[in-house]
Amino acid sequence: MQPTHLHSTLTAAILGLVVLAGVMLPQPTLAQNGEALQQYIEQTGEIIRAAADVVRETDNERARRIMQEAVQLHERSIEIAMEGHLNQAFKLSQRARAAAEHAVRLAREGQGQQGRASQRLERYREFRDQILDRAREADDRRALRFIRESEDQAIRARDQYRQGNYTMAINLIEPAEALLARAARLLFEGGGAERLAREIERTRALIETTADRLAAQAGGGGESARDLLESAREALRRGEEFAHGGQPLRCLHSLRLARRLAGQAGEAVRESISPEAVAQQLERWDERYEVVAERVIASGSAPARSVLERSRHHRDRAEQHLVGNDLEPALRQLRAAFDLLNEASDLAR
Amino acid sequence: MVLGATAFLLLAMATSAQAQFGDDRARWRPKISAGVDAYLHNYYLAIADTTEAIAEFNVAAEIDGQSRRTTSHQWRLRGEFSSGTELTRQLFDGSYRWRPDAGVPRIRADLIWYGRQYRPDSEYSRSSDNNEGRGEVRAYPWYGKAVLDLRLSSRYLDFRTPSTLEQSYHEESAAAFLRSPGVLGSSWRAGLRGTQRAYPDSAAIDRDILAFEGDLDFYGERRNLWVYHRSDRRLAADETVRPSAWSHWTDVRLLLPAGAGQVVTNLNNEVWRYDEETGAYFDSWRTDVEFGYQWGDMLGALWRTLLTGDHLDAGDLPETYTQFGLQGSLESYAYPFTGIIAIEYGHRWYENGAASDTDEYALTYTDFSYLEIWAMATWSMTEHFALDLIVNYQPENHTEQDDDLALGFGTLRLVWRP
Structure with missing residues (x-):
């Protein structure tokens, strides 16, 4: 889309007048010839009137102030010319035109701004x-x-x-x-404080689950896995400090690291998940459920109640898998059950 | 009034509780600050160079409060009172939302009011005391994959001593939008708005505005697309005073991952088409582009380098120009220093503006080189005290020395958050 270029009569008049004035009357002649100077000053008057019309259309204060100066310069040039100081009158009239031009420029620019x-x-x-x-x-x-x-x-x-x-x-x-x-x-x-709280809880749950699984192993899952888990706990602690210090990005970085370390520790025991460890997690969920359910009922929040029911559903599915000795799916269901329990707790606040 | 504001602030301080992480309760956050705002404008004023400089020292007391998030009746209030060497300001900003069962909002009401009283010896050129306010009610009658957002609003500006440049007005508008349901993550919005503005002392400049407005904000891993568009049809009451016009405004910001950093593309497009051009109102098409690369870590230092381009097409009018620049910036979200510093250097060429020997009085614009310096920083000295600094300086060096100008702004404030 190209802008059209329909010049108004007013704009054309200003531009036409000022150009014409410059072309028709050579400057040295003007300063020496009274009649030519009078004509020049009259043209300046017309330029100023046309420029004032443009400036008045806008509410540009600076343009208006400069316009006032142009008018004063023009009036002064007339007085000086009448006193016979032709050269000085010519210079003043020139400055009046320059000021008028400046005012119009400011006014036009100002409209866009x-x-x-x-x-x-x-x-x-x-x-x-x-x-x-x-x-x-x-x-x-x-x-x-x-x-x-x-x-x-x-x-x-x-x-x-x-x-x-x-x-x-x-x-x-x-x-x-x-x-x-x-x-x-x-x-x-950062996702905000709520997201951070959820991420911290999720990370803590993963570390605890992994710790339980390590504990269920003969020899505690090995020194290397325990080391990794300790580093994960350290990263979680740092994450919590960053969250309290109002540094969400650093907090998320630390939590991500903590989960990666916990995951690496978990790899060491993944192949030998015991039914006892899963049963222990189910017990943990049941204990936490009591606390959260009480909070949800007290809050009267319908969304929290609905999320709590979904969490219960995943917990029951986990138990079914455990009965069938399907340990991996049981753990996955439990993880979802814990996540939803945390969410219900948040919604109930 | 000062006593009232002080009492309000002290009460809020007494009842305010330091928000704990994960807390959800009503809270008030007071803030007291003192500092200097300085404005500078240096330009040629027909006879000589003129420097307009206003430095204002002021002390401001502010209180910001909000309800619990998980409640059916949510509110936010902000009150501010400031007293300075140039003027006294008041601000009230209140918002209420009805969210049944702390679910999605169904009704929202906003009220904002500004009061300004200038001192008799104020340096400001427009110094009529004034009040400015806006009230808006929004209803969200339908929630599905999108939300229907209906709005009614009213606005006014009232000068104690109206003048040609300080005109009182009142404005009423109605709008209907469709928008995305969630407020977190990516979002979009599109709708229509109709506005009527009336100037009691100058009916000739009354106007009606019909507008289409939409935006999209998409976030992905290391990528972001933000698009905003607004088209206005402005109908003037008296075409001989101010012509009716179409205007179209589009903003696009795109961040795309590339290597260790991201490619940055910003585009702004602005078109004005008047039913009839006049000396002050002329058709134009302005395009502003920034393209470059950013890299680094927001936690440490985020570096950005951009090529900037700006073109105003006003046909064969002397305002037509093309501008190019190079910008470098450094941004950091680190603690205790947060801030951004940006420097841009460039040049503007006016395509029809060169004056010749024979038309030295023609309306001309002169080419210029410019420098733009932006710095904005916060130093959190302790948990409760911070120092805010903002500096902006833009000198223009024209081929015609008389056209040189410089614009500057600076503020330095000591902030106390009890």
Whole structure:
């Protein structure tokens, strides 16, 4: 889509007049010839009137101020010419034209900037609402702080917009948007406090399951597996510290490492899962279920109740697999049952 | 008013509890800050270079509160009072959501209000005290694979001493959107909005706006696509004062993984088409592109280098230009320092703007080189104290020295979060 170029009579008049003035009257003649100078000053007057019409169309304060200067310079040039100082009058009239041109330029440029700033401010509000909803849902303190900083910046941008400083308003709304984008990135990467709590719980459950399996092995599953598990516990501890310190990304990195280490420890005993270890996990689930069920009932949350029922379903499936001595599927069902139990607990808060 | 704000803040501080990890209860977060905001604009004003500089010292007290997340009636409140050498500001921002059984929201109401009172000796050029507010109610009557989002809103701006440049107005709008159901992860939204704005002291500039608006935010592993589009039909009450127009605005941001980093592509497209062009309003098509590469770790340092391009097509009008630049930036989310520093250097060429010997008074724009420096940093000195710094400086060096200008902004604030 190409813009059309229909010049209004007004624009054509300004451009035509100023070009014509320059072409028709050579400068040295003007400064020496009273009649030519009078003609030149009259043309300046026409240019100023046309320019003032353009500037008045806009609410660009700086353009209006420069326009006022142009008018004053023009009036002064008339006075000076009448006093017979032709050279000085010519120079003043020249400056009046330059000022008028400057004012028109600012006014035309300003219109684009005003539209852009207005759109950006409006759009900002919509995005702030979206990101704020996400941050509140995820209860991410750090993201909420970025959003508040962004709001402060947006207030400054709004103040500058009200002052008619549109370029400045755009310059200020850009970092406000950058702060929102930063919050959005954190929310996606970190997933918020709720996700972190779930990830920590999931990691802890995996480490404990692996520890139980190691304990069920003769000799505790071997020194190497125990070492790996200890490193996994250490990584989990670090993850929790990062979460408390408001560093979700570092927390997730540590948790990922902890799960990898626990997985490596689990590899050592995978081939010899005992029915006793699975039965022990079922008992652990039953104990935790009592606590969570009580919390869910007290909260009255329908979604929490539904998730709790799904967790129960997976636990029962695990028991069926155990009876059939299908240990791997039993463990998978148990893992799902633990995950859902944690989710129900979260929903009940 | 100051006493009231102080009492409110002290009460909130007394009742505020340091949120614990995984907690879900109503909480209040107070904040007190003091610092300086400085604005600088240096430009040629017909007779001589003019430097407009405003430095404002102010102290601000803020309180931000929110309800439990898992409740049927959720709210968020933010109040702010600031007093400075140039003006006094107040802000109230409240939001309420009805979420039956802490499930999906069904109704939402927002109210925001700004108050500004300028000191008699304020350096600001527009210094009429003013109030600005907006109220909006949203209803979500249908949830399925998408959500129907219906909105009614009202907005006003009221100046104590209206003038040509400070005009009061009120605005009403209605909108209907379809959007994705979840707020976490990827999202999309599309809809229509109708707005009527009226200026009681100048009915000639009243306007109606019909708009289509949509956005998409897609997140994947190391990739992100964000698209925003808005098309407006602006109908002016008096075409001789301000012409009716179409405007189209599109933003696309794309991050794609490449090697150890990501390829960054940002595109902004902006079209204005007036029913009739005038001296101040002319058709234009502006395209702004950034393309480059970013690498590093958000936890340590994220480096970015971009080629930037900007083209304004206003046909054979003198405003038509092309601009190219090179930008480098460093961003870090690390603790205790968080911040970004970006530097861009480039050049702008006006295609129809060169003046000749014979038309020296024609409306001309002169080519220029520019430098843009952006720095934004937070130093969390302790758990409760932080120092915020923002600096922006943009000088333009024109081929015609009289056209040189510089724009700058800086703020330095000490923040206390009790």
